[in-house]
Amino acid sequence: MEARCPHNRAAVSCGDCRMNALCLPIALESHEIDRLDRIVERGRPLQKGEYVYHAGDPFRSVYAVRSGAIKGYAVDDDGTEQVTGFYLPGEIFGIDAIGHAVHRNSAVALETSAICEIPFARLEELSSQIPSLQRHFFALMSREISNDQQLIALLSKNSAEERVATLLVSFSARHARRKLSATRFRLPMSRADIGNYLGLTVETVSRVFSRLQRQGILAVDKREVEILDSDRLKALANA
Amino acid sequence: MEARCPHNRAAVSCGDCRMNALCLPIALESHEIDRLDRIVERGRPLQKGEYVYHAGDPFRSVYAVRSGAIKGYAVDDDGTEQVTGFYLPGEIFGIDAIGHAVHRNSAVALETSAICEIPFARLEELSSQIPSLQRHFFALMSREISNDQQLIALLSKNSAEERVATLLVSFSARHARRKLSATRFRLPMSRADIGNYLGLTVETVSRVFSRLQRQGILAVDKREVEILDSDRLKALANA
DNA sequence: CGTCAGTTTGAGCGAGCTCAACGTGAGTGG
DNA sequence: CCACTCACGTTGAGCTCGCTCAAACTGACG
Numbered sequence: 001m002e003a004r005c006p007h008n009r010a011a012v013s014c015g016d017c018r019m020n021a022l023c024l025p026i027a028l029e030s031h032e033i034d035r036l037d038r039i040v041e042r043g044r045p046l047q048k049g050e051y052v053y054h055a056g057d058p059f060r061s062v063y064a065v066r067s068g069a070i071k072g073y074a075v076d077d078d079g080t081e082q083v084t085g086f087y088l089p090g091e092i093f094g095i096d097a098i099g100h101a102v103h104r105n106s107a108v109a110l111e112t113s114a115i116c117e118i119p120f121a122r123l124e125e126l127s128s129q130i131p132s133l134q135r136h137f138f139a140l141m142s143r144e145i146s147n148d149q150q151l152i153a154l155l156s157k158n159s160a161e162e163r164v165a166t167l168l169v170s171f172s173a174r175h176a177r178r179k180l181s182a183t184r185f186r187l188p189m190s191r192a193d194i195g196n197y198l199g200l201t202v203e204t205v206s207r208v209f210s211r212l213q214r215q216g217i218l219a220v221d222k223r224e225v226e227i228l229d230s231d232r233l234k235a236l237a238n239a
Numbered sequence: 240m241e242a243r244c245p246h247n248r249a250a251v252s253c254g255d256c257r258m259n260a261l262c263l264p265i266a267l268e269s270h271e272i273d274r275l276d277r278i279v280e281r282g283r284p285l286q287k288g289e290y291v292y293h294a295g296d297p298f299r300s301v302y303a304v305r306s307g308a309i310k311g312y313a314v315d316d317d318g319t320e321q322v323t324g325f326y327l328p329g330e331i332f333g334i335d336a337i338g339h340a341v342h343r344n345s346a347v348a349l350e351t352s353a354i355c356e357i358p359f360a361r362l363e364e365l366s367s368q369i370p371s372l373q374r375h376f377f378a379l380m381s382r383e384i385s386n387d388q389q390l391i392a393l394l395s396k397n398s399a400e401e402r403v404a405t406l407l408v409s410f411s412a413r414h415a416r417r418k419l420s421a422t423r424f425r426l427p428m429s430r431a432d433i434g435n436y437l438g439l440t441v442e443t444v445s446r447v448f449s450r451l452q453r454q455g456i457l458a459v460d461k462r463e464v465e466i467l468d469s470d471r472l473k474a475l476a477n478a
Numbered sequence: 479c480g481t482c483a484g485t486t487t488g489a490g491c492g493a494g495c496t497c498a499a500c501g502t503g504a505g506t507g508g
Numbered sequence: 509c510c511a512c513t514c515a516c517g518t519t520g521a522g523c524t525c526g527c528t529c530a531a532a533c534t535g536a537c538g
Contacts, residue, residue: 074388077477082392096385099378104385128367139338141380146335146343148387149313153321155394156438160494191517199395204494206518222503222517238316399526430485443526445486461485461534 012066013037014116022090022177023064025136032130039122042066045114052094052107052115059097061117065089068113069188072096073196074105083197085147086110086189088174095141110188154238155199163198164208165236168218172227183230187223251305252276253355261329261416262303264375271369278361281305284353291333291346291354298336300356304328307352308427311335312435313344322436324386325349325428327413334380349427393477394438402437403447404475407457411466422469426462 014020014037015030024033041061045068046052052063055075063070070087084105087093097103098120127134154163176182187194195205212218217233219226227233253259253276254269263272280300284307285291291302294314302309309326323344326332336342337359366373393402415421426433434444451457456472458465466472 074392076392080392080396082388082395084388084391096381096388099374099381100385105388124373128373134363134367135338138380141377141384142335142338144384145380145387146339148384148391149321149323149335149344151391152323152387152394153313153315153319155391156321156435157319190515196395201495202517203496203519207494210518429483440527441485442487442528446526449486 012042014040017066019064019066019090019178023092025132027132028130032133035126035130036133039119039126040064041117041119043115043117045112046109048109048111050109052109053103054106055103057103059094059100059103059120061119062092062094062098062123063107064092064116064118066114066116068115069110070107070113070115071110071189071193072105072107081196083193086193086197088171088188089178091174092140095137095144098141110193158238160198160200160204160208161211162236162238163200164194164205164212165233166238167194167198168225168227169230169234169237171225172230183227185225187225189223251281253279256305258303258305258329258417262331264371266371267369271372274365274369275372278358278365279303280356280358282354282356284351285348287348287350289348291348292342294342294345296342298333298339298342298359300358301331301333301337301362302346303331303355303357305353305355308349309346309352309354310349310428310432311344311346320435322432325432325436327410327427328417330413331379334376334383337380349432397477399437399439399443399447400450401475401477402439403433403444403451404472405477406433406437407464407466408469408473408476410464411469422466424464426464428462 013034014024015033020033024036028036052070065087067089070093071083072085072087072093073081073083075081084096085093087107093107094103096105123133123137127137154166158166171185171187172182175185189197191202191205191209194200195202198205200208209218209220212233213220215232217227217229217236219228252273253263254272259272263275267275291309304326306328309332310322311324311326311332312320312322314320323335324332326346332346333342335344362372362376366376393405397405410424410426411421414424428436430441430444430448433439434441437444439447448457448459451472452459454471456466456468456475458467
């Protein structure tokens with residue numbers, strides 16, 4: 001049964017990992033996967049509240065989520081936090097520090113999580129030898145830029161309701177990619193984290209959830225969410 | 240005198256370009272600069288309103304600004320525009336499309352501008368041969384991510400006044416890097432562009448300028464800006 | 479000299495913030 | 509087993525900053 005628990009499969013290889021379709025380039029040959037596999041470090045699982053890295057830590061690696069959920073956030077000069085992203089299984093994080101000496105953001109586990117650490121120096125080497133891998137990491141970075149720019153547009157143009165709807169649609173899609181239910185899932189983060197990420201107060205986030213529930217679009221119980229009318233939710237999102 | 244006009248120096252080489260300290264890796268050897276120089280394409284100058292690329296165009300190159308100013312913006316599904324950045328001489332743009340087949344954003348000249356086009360396929364090749372060049376481009380991409388994340392924090396936490404102040408401080412610093420006055424400069428974009436970029440309406444931007452002027456922090460005449468009290472401006476920005 | 483894009487200013491309104499109170503459930507110690 | 513705490517979430521009431529709508533001004537360009 002040990003092998004069944006996603007957090008404890010420290011010995012699992014990239015070739016066997018259920019997430020590999022998400023975090024690896026599809027075009028990779030199996031012997032190339034083995035080479036990548038050999039540089040990936042898989043530590044013990046992180047408990048809720050444990051950090052992958054803190055802002056100011058030297059940048060050495062990028063990371064992939066195997067299970068659980070990670071929150072990334074920056075702290076600016078006056079000490080206010082800005083949540084920069086939520087990372088789910090199969091997703092890569094820490095790439096915003098590539099090319100900096102130190103991390104600008106912190107990354108903390110929102111629940112018990114298993115993480116793959118990929119030392120960047122090794123990855124750079126390997127990338128120069130495997131073109132499709134290099135492409136893949138360029139693509140990852142530019143996808144991060146695109147995501148950030150979509151978030152910028154969301155923050156600068158959309159109402160509280162649209163922002164929350166967009167977040168829910170995003171989580172729904174990301175669950176679906178992992179062959180999980182697109183309509184029923186548990187949010188790994190608090191209302192405060194959602195509000196921080198979306199530029200809203202806790203109260204506003206809470207009120208929006210209540211309103212969407214009253215309109216029959218959602219059924220919400222704390223962090224448990226069921227999407228009842230995904231068409232109307234998508235209509236609110238992005239628009 | 241022809242050689243004095245920055246827009247018309249189509250024949251200038253990277254080694255001679257006044258901007259090279261900004262857009263090239265400092266560590267590059269002169270024969271490496273020559274190799275890079277040979278792949279850079281320098282077209283005729285763009286007039287105000289002419290496009291470098293449109294959203295949907297196939298991605299082939301990244302670009303450097305030699306003179307003038309470029310505005311980048313995305314158009315989302317419902318047709319609303321989101322300005323994603325302003326690019327000044329010495330700055331690189333178009334890197335958000337690396338790893339995508341097509342550009343997600345459009346880039347348009349805000350005034351007469353000279354642009355260097357760097358075909359990405361060639362750059363990739365050269366990067367794999369010149370490690371410091373590869374590092375440089377990774378650094379550029381992650382700097383773009385950092386910038387976007389700072390903008391996200393700005394939009395999600397700061398008031399209209401703080402947003403405008405931050406923009407002005409940024410322009411001031413970027414002018415200073417080019418050895419131009421940090422206190423007196425001309426904004427290349429309209430109030431509407433500023434508002435779009437900062438998630439504010441034209442009217443609000445205009446009112447903030449007026450208020451900062453009344454407080455003796457700025458002297459503004461249309462797009463001409465003089466920073467009178469840069470300490471107070473910096474205190475408003477970010478903080 | 480008329481037109482038109484860009485900018486400024488005013489008046490009123492409303493979405494989301496602030497402040498405050500209360501509810502709920504998980505963990506802890508008696 | 510219950511009492512207590514503490515983090516988290518919800519709800520209400522009032523206020524405020526920035527938005528909307530409207531009007532007038534400026535300068536560039538035909």
